[in-house]
Amino acid sequence: MRNKTEVIVVGGGPAGISAAITVARAGKKVVLIERGSYSGSKNVFGGAIYVQPTKEIFPNFEESAPLERKTVSHKYILRTETKTVSVDYMAREEASNSYSVIRSKFDRWMAQEAQKEGVVLVTETFVKELLVKENKVVGVKTELEEYFADIVILADGVNSLLAKQIGLRKEIKPKDVALGVKEVIKLGKDKIEERFNLKDGEGAVYEIFGDPMLGMLGLGYVYTNKETISIGIGISLDELAKRKLKPYEILDGIKSHPSFSPLVKDGELVEYSAHLIPEGGYKKLPKLYSHGVLVVGDSAMLVNNIHWEGTNLAMISGKLAGETAIIALDKNDFSANTLALYQKKLEKSFIIKDLKTYKNVMDIVHDRAKSFLGYYPNKIADFFNMFTAVDSIPKREKYHRFIASIFTDRSISELVKDGFAFLKIVLGVLK
Amino acid sequence: MTDKEKKQSSIDDKLFKVKYVSDEESHLKPDAIQCLVCKSKVCTYICPANVYEWDEENKRLIIGYENCLECGACRIACEKKCIDWAYPKGTKGVTFKHG
Numbered sequence: 001m002r003n004k005t006e007v008i009v010v011g012g013g014p015a016g017i018s019a020a021i022t023v024a025r026a027g028k029k030v031v032l033i034e035r036g037s038y039s040g041s042k043n044v045f046g047g048a049i050y051v052q053p054t055k056e057i058f059p060n061f062e063e064s065a066p067l068e069r070k071t072v073s074h075k076y077i078l079r080t081e082t083k084t085v086s087v088d089y090m091a092r093e094e095a096s097n098s099y100s101v102i103r104s105k106f107d108r109w110m111a112q113e114a115q116k117e118g119v120v121l122v123t124e125t126f127v128k129e130l131l132v133k134e135n136k137v138v139g140v141k142t143e144l145e146e147y148f149a150d151i152v153i154l155a156d157g158v159n160s161l162l163a164k165q166i167g168l169r170k171e172i173k174p175k176d177v178a179l180g181v182k183e184v185i186k187l188g189k190d191k192i193e194e195r196f197n198l199k200d201g202e203g204a205v206y207e208i209f210g211d212p213m214l215g216m217l218g219l220g221y222v223y224t225n226k227e228t229i230s231i232g233i234g235i236s237l238d239e240l241a242k243r244k245l246k247p248y249e250i251l252d253g254i255k256s257h258p259s260f261s262p263l264v265k266d267g268e269l270v271e272y273s274a275h276l277i278p279e280g281g282y283k284k285l286p287k288l289y290s291h292g293v294l295v296v297g298d299s300a301m302l303v304n305n306i307h308w309e310g311t312n313l314a315m316i317s318g319k320l321a322g323e324t325a326i327i328a329l330d331k332n333d334f335s336a337n338t339l340a341l342y343q344k345k346l347e348k349s350f351i352i353k354d355l356k357t358y359k360n361v362m363d364i365v366h367d368r369a370k371s372f373l374g375y376y377p378n379k380i381a382d383f384f385n386m387f388t389a390v391d392s393i394p395k396r397e398k399y400h401r402f403i404a405s406i407f408t409d410r411s412i413s414e415l416v417k418d419g420f421a422f423l424k425i426v427l428g429v430l431k
Numbered sequence: 432m433t434d435k436e437k438k439q440s441s442i443d444d445k446l447f448k449v450k451y452v453s454d455e456e457s458h459l460k461p462d463a464i465q466c467l468v469c470k471s472k473v474c475t476y477i478c479p480a481n482v483y484e485w486d487e488e489n490k491r492l493i494i495g496y497e498n499c500l501e502c503g504a505c506r507i508a509c510e511k512k513c514i515d516w517a518y519p520k521g522t523k524g525v526t527f528k529h530g
Contacts, residue, residue: 104530240477274480
């Protein structure tokens with residue numbers, strides 16, 4: 001049959017490329033369809049990629065991939081409007097665990113590697129819909145033609161209109177996604193290394209809680225690249241809607257904080273971008289397979305937002321889907337029954353295990369955002385304010401006053417609710 | 432500059448840095464009748480590219496689809512669930528050079 005291959009992968013991001021290259025390595029025919037002019041051209045993340053999962057797909061990537069900086073420092077920053085409390089974890093001498101990368105360079109490199117191993121990459125091609133025959137997915141329809149395959153792997157991203165078309169996923173609710181907006185700011189190598197306390201080639205990751213999102217379900221971040229830094233926020237879409245906030249104004253608030261503005265001083269804005277992050281977790285996972293079709297990466301909402309992990313889940317889910325496709329091709333059986341193996345593989349891997357570990361956290365945090373991300377950060381800053389003040393007041397008196405303030409600021413019932421919520425999170429994660 | 436002007440210029444500066452190839456036709460199609468009765472007009476503030484603006488005089492949305500960053504937030508946040516939302520055609524839309 002003309003226009004027929006063994007596997008079609010829709011979407012040339014980390015998940016799609018990993019799926020395609022896995023299939024190609026087994027000698028099977030695979031076509032990877034990307035709507036952008038190159039892989040990475042429509043993609044946005046924080047971001048960093050992780051060494052171990054990336055090696056599972058590209059064992060020698062550190063030798064030739066376009067990497068920016070090796071992460072040596074993680075800084076967790078708690079901000080109120082005027083104050084900052086931070087913890088800096090630095091492991092300079094350790095083997096690298098992650099690298100910052102520029103998606104348009106890194107994804108493009110991954111796609112080129114995939115092509116070298118036999119993946120047929122088709123760019124600037126938009127898949128309008130899936131071709132379904134007798135309840136089975138049999139191919140895709142692009143703007144120009146129909147293309148058939150034994151298996152279609154959906155890696156079309158967080159919005160996955162294709163998974164929705166065939167009923168694998170329901171409509172997403174605003175509380176199940178975060179909106180990310182990001183700026184890439186050029187500072188030059190010297191300024192970056194000086195301002196972020198880095199040696200040549202080293203990188204830092206900042207995670208920012210609180211102002212300008214005090215009391216809201218949202219976080220800010222900074223990643224250092226070779227010549228630029230990436231600054232962004234991720235904030236729950238329902239939080240934005242409820243509070244009538246403009247995402248780019250919050251981003252401006254991240255940069256203008258008194259503790260932060262010196263870091264970006266004299267920087268030149270080189271790019272602004274936005275993307276959705278699936279944050280529904282385990283409870284919101286769509287159906288991951290059906291007759292002739294598998295769903296991977298963001299399309300399958302595989303993101304561990306508590307740990308800011310997404311590309312690793314994307315790559316490993318892509319690999320597992322690829323392995324499943326190979327087995328199905330060898331058996332010449334593309335039924336849901338055979339493809340269910342993909343779900344089993346995911347369940348055995350860290351992917352579903354981790355999502356299960358955190359399955360209740362988001363609901364609880366949504367519920368207690370004002371206290372966990374508002375009241376307590378303020379209180380922590382107040383503690384340091386009290387602790388560092390030299391004002392001729394006896395210390396014991398100050399401690400007593402601080403402790404008493406917790407019980408006067410908040411009603412006992414709120415404190416009890418906070419305590420229970422916290423316990424529920426801890427027990428849920430550790431049990 | 433007033434505060435409002437400053438904010439407007441901040442988003443204009445951001446959008447100015449984005450590389451687009453725009454299509455002749457909008458890929459974002461809200462249902463104009465639903466927009467008339469929509470109370471929150473959530474798209475007018477939630478969109479990271481400020482694509483939607485409510486024209487009070489003509490009672491309709493002005494859609495700057497050329498600036499769309501293709502995130503999908505409007506589709507999900509729309510209280511009327513009335514935005515017929517598609518990705519731009521294969522050769523069109525935004526191209527991120529950094530991402």
